[in-house]
Amino acid sequence: MDNYIIEMLNITKEFPGIIANDDITLKLKKGEIHALLGENGAGKSTLMSVLFGLYQAEKGTIKMEGKEVKINNPNDANALGIGMVHQHFKLVEVFSVLENIILGVEPNKMGFLQENDARDKVVFLSEKYGLKVNPDALIEDISVGMQQRVEILKMLYRDNDILIFDEPTAVLTPQEIKELLKIMKDLANEGKSILFITHKLNEIMEVSDRCTVLRKGKYIGTVEVKDTTKEELSRMMVGRDITFSVDKEEAKPTDVVLSINNMTVASKIHKNNAVRGISFDVKAGEIVCLAGIDGNGQTEFVHALTGLEKMVSGSISLCGKDISNASIRQRSVGGMSHIPEDRHKHGLVLDYSLEENLVLQRYWQKEFQNRGFIKFDEVRNYAEDLIEKFDIRSGQGPETIVRSMSGGNQQKAIIAREIDKEHELLVAVQPTRGLDVGAIEYIHKQLVERRDAGKAVLLISLELDEVMNVSDRILVIYEGEIVGELNPKDTNVQELGLYMSGAKRNTSKEIKNEG
Amino acid sequence: MKDKKGASSKTKFDIKKITQLQGYSSFTSALMAIVLGLIFGFLVMLFANPGSALAGFRFVVLGGLSRIGDVFYFATPILMTGLAVGFAFKMGLFNIGASGQYTMGLFFALFVAFTWELPPGIHWMAAILAGMLGGMIWGFIPGFFKAFLNVNEVITSIMFNYIGMYLVDMWVQTNAEMYVSSTTRTRYVPMNAQIPSLGIAGSNVNFGIVIGIIVAVILYIVLQKTTFGYELKATGFNKFASEYAGMKGKKNIILAMVISGGLAGLGGAFLILAPSGIAGSSMTYEPINIIAANGFNGIAVSLLGNSHPLGIIFSAVFISHIQRGGTLASLVGYKPEIIDVVIAVIIYFSAFAMIMKSSVTTFIKSKLGKEKDKEKNNLAKEAE
Numbered sequence: 001m002d003n004y005i006i007e008m009l010n011i012t013k014e015f016p017g018i019i020a021n022d023d024i025t026l027k028l029k030k031g032e033i034h035a036l037l038g039e040n041g042a043g044k045s046t047l048m049s050v051l052f053g054l055y056q057a058e059k060g061t062i063k064m065e066g067k068e069v070k071i072n073n074p075n076d077a078n079a080l081g082i083g084m085v086h087q088h089f090k091l092v093e094v095f096s097v098l099e100n101i102i103l104g105v106e107p108n109k110m111g112f113l114q115e116n117d118a119r120d121k122v123v124f125l126s127e128k129y130g131l132k133v134n135p136d137a138l139i140e141d142i143s144v145g146m147q148q149r150v151e152i153l154k155m156l157y158r159d160n161d162i163l164i165f166d167e168p169t170a171v172l173t174p175q176e177i178k179e180l181l182k183i184m185k186d187l188a189n190e191g192k193s194i195l196f197i198t199h200k201l202n203e204i205m206e207v208s209d210r211c212t213v214l215r216k217g218k219y220i221g222t223v224e225v226k227d228t229t230k231e232e233l234s235r236m237m238v239g240r241d242i243t244f245s246v247d248k249e250e251a252k253p254t255d256v257v258l259s260i261n262n263m264t265v266a267s268k269i270h271k272n273n274a275v276r277g278i279s280f281d282v283k284a285g286e287i288v289c290l291a292g293i294d295g296n297g298q299t300e301f302v303h304a305l306t307g308l309e310k311m312v313s314g315s316i317s318l319c320g321k322d323i324s325n326a327s328i329r330q331r332s333v334g335g336m337s338h339i340p341e342d343r344h345k346h347g348l349v350l351d352y353s354l355e356e357n358l359v360l361q362r363y364w365q366k367e368f369q370n371r372g373f374i375k376f377d378e379v380r381n382y383a384e385d386l387i388e389k390f391d392i393r394s395g396q397g398p399e400t401i402v403r404s405m406s407g408g409n410q411q412k413a414i415i416a417r418e419i420d421k422e423h424e425l426l427v428a429v430q431p432t433r434g435l436d437v438g439a440i441e442y443i444h445k446q447l448v449e450r451r452d453a454g455k456a457v458l459l460i461s462l463e464l465d466e467v468m469n470v471s472d473r474i475l476v477i478y479e480g481e482i483v484g485e486l487n488p489k490d491t492n493v494q495e496l497g498l499y500m501s502g503a504k505r506n507t508s509k510e511i512k513n514e515g
Numbered sequence: 516m517k518d519k520k521g522a523s524s525k526t527k528f529d530i531k532k533i534t535q536l537q538g539y540s541s542f543t544s545a546l547m548a549i550v551l552g553l554i555f556g557f558l559v560m561l562f563a564n565p566g567s568a569l570a571g572f573r574f575v576v577l578g579g580l581s582r583i584g585d586v587f588y589f590a591t592p593i594l595m596t597g598l599a600v601g602f603a604f605k606m607g608l609f610n611i612g613a614s615g616q617y618t619m620g621l622f623f624a625l626f627v628a629f630t631w632e633l634p635p636g637i638h639w640m641a642a643i644l645a646g647m648l649g650g651m652i653w654g655f656i657p658g659f660f661k662a663f664l665n666v667n668e669v670i671t672s673i674m675f676n677y678i679g680m681y682l683v684d685m686w687v688q689t690n691a692e693m694y695v696s697s698t699t700r701t702r703y704v705p706m707n708a709q710i711p712s713l714g715i716a717g718s719n720v721n722f723g724i725v726i727g728i729i730v731a732v733i734l735y736i737v738l739q740k741t742t743f744g745y746e747l748k749a750t751g752f753n754k755f756a757s758e759y760a761g762m763k764g765k766k767n768i769i770l771a772m773v774i775s776g777g778l779a780g781l782g783g784a785f786l787i788l789a790p791s792g793i794a795g796s797s798m799t800y801e802p803i804n805i806i807a808a809n810g811f812n813g814i815a816v817s818l819l820g821n822s823h824p825l826g827i828i829f830s831a832v833f834i835s836h837i838q839r840g841g842t843l844a845s846l847v848g849y850k851p852e853i854i855d856v857v858i859a860v861i862i863y864f865s866a867f868a869m870i871m872k873s874s875v876t877t878f879i880k881s882k883l884g885k886e887k888d889k890e891k892n893n894l895a896k897e898a899e
Binding site: 306307308327328329330331332338340345346347348349350351352356360361363364369372373374376 | 740741743745748749752753756758759760762763
């Protein structure tokens, strides 16, 4: 018999209207990396929450090393050696790394903190597993990748043997992802058992031993990763064949829709400018992709373009009209739609209902208000229309509070809103971040459809695959400057990577000639 | 993906039941908080003077009933300051300056009452509007600082409580038309400028409470039905998203503070323009350099009413009721200070209504949820 450390047998967990987990069985071997794959809303997080004691299953049992256990809350889970790195970190921003790690299990003598003991253990662990952290840095000062290492150290410090990673790579840069995957392998080699929730197939292929696939709350199967392929996994996950390349015809660019001239934007973090004299055009009927490694001025560029921030200098014109100093509303009315980078911060009012969010850009238009009074009937009709057209799934339809919806459906709501609004230019900032392949495919399709409908699309992306597959023209941004203009057909990921890391650039003259 | 909050809001049935449940639970939680407050208030009375605690407590709880007119009269200003605080809070602004705006409104109303010659029937209305204007001006200033200079409205409005109070006291004392230096109080408000009485004997209750309730209903409609209310609440929930959607954050901040100030100003006007139970006399103002407590009571009123305009009507009446009853407790030998402590304890606990609400809701939901699940299981079994 196999040596299972955790067995979750026939787990069923219901929420009103939804069976989140329907008779799911998951067996984790000691020392393996077991991937849990599924689309957004497939029930991965629910299943892990059951294991971590955040939810109680209605049916089913959990066994640990063959013995049945009850896990009523996260403390029980901890006592059993189960630790979890949540997708959204649970760290105290103003505490140091060390303080965060020992939080809740502070070593003390008669109430006095024994920080040195803790420090020794943390340093020992971080060296053993290659988890580079500075124990005295404040959480708010360190990068997301390092914050994640703190979360991992938290589990190790508590001597957890079963480690749950909930979509750990969603927030990381490619470099950090590589490091994390290596750390995970090391941990498994040391005898830790790892549950790895993800919907990124490449990562599964790279590190996991086995993979369990869920779809719409149901158990689809468990496979040995070395005996399977990406295509098969995605078929299991989505229930149909997925095309990894985007089907599209040759772009037929026409008139210039967006023209940016010498844009310079100040940085909020340092004294230098974050965006330094960028100029380019986007034409109707093409998808232009601004590619770059995170933090090279993309956020500031988008904020200046959409009016959330002021430019230091330069000008923007949209459909021939100068909008350099226009308000956000004027830009929006003038034909700019914006799928923001951070859907929770900018894109949605999470405590509003779905219908209220769907009219966020349009509530003031004649269609939806009469002398300042909102026409709630119209709003409802419109929302129901969009929900059907864009297949936005939620528990209670238009009245669902958006906070309770899955990330993919939240993003769909934003996309529905921005695409259905009158626009000539669609600015999509990392529109597929944190989404599964099904949703990504859907969003890419929508972007191409916009292009074919004669709109200009400006895509800002960090994902190389996305950049290569979706765009008609690639502009690479590095340290606030455009260092290259590439045609995705004539280039490859390696060359793109060189431009993105600043190792290669064509001069501004060349860019002009090519353009 | 699914954090805890998401899960709990996702729970249970169709939406109609949820809204009912939410309204129900905020009401029951307010009641529970009040009961808890009353128990602790009783303990304080027991501690201060065991012999007459029962009699005193009786006065606190029931005394207001015998003075129902006064209950409504004293509810009027705190209703308005409560609405002021609650309205600003909906936008995520903490208007702690209701006192200053209230005092300003009071002075503006007095000014029009004493110095303008207007026909009867119009004079008191003009005075009320002037009071509203005074409050608006005093609300505008912190709003302006917040919007354009990003100065925290709490700091500005606290400072403007003092500035407003000292200014008004100075203006009152130097205005011979309204101030009698020998009694150190203002004169009786001219008959024309007094708000018509509601005619309940022995009390000052007047048409102001009616206007106040109408205003509360209007606010409710504004918040629920209008684009302005939509923007206001969106900004309160997530100011980044409201900015992204092109809402004019600065304009809305100022507007919300102006409206909030206007509400508090109305409170001041309603208080001072009240006719007294004795014919010909009226309320008077004594400039003694004290910040008006009614402004701060507005915070408690708003909290207890969960910042909901209609809830605030009831919480204002309740707090006024307790205060009126409390004054009667002196009949059985309680010092006014002790009564203040008891009232404070009750109000303090009442403010826990917010915390109670969430726990009560989860409790009820989990109870109902389990029963539902049982039903489901039974059904499933039958089906098998």
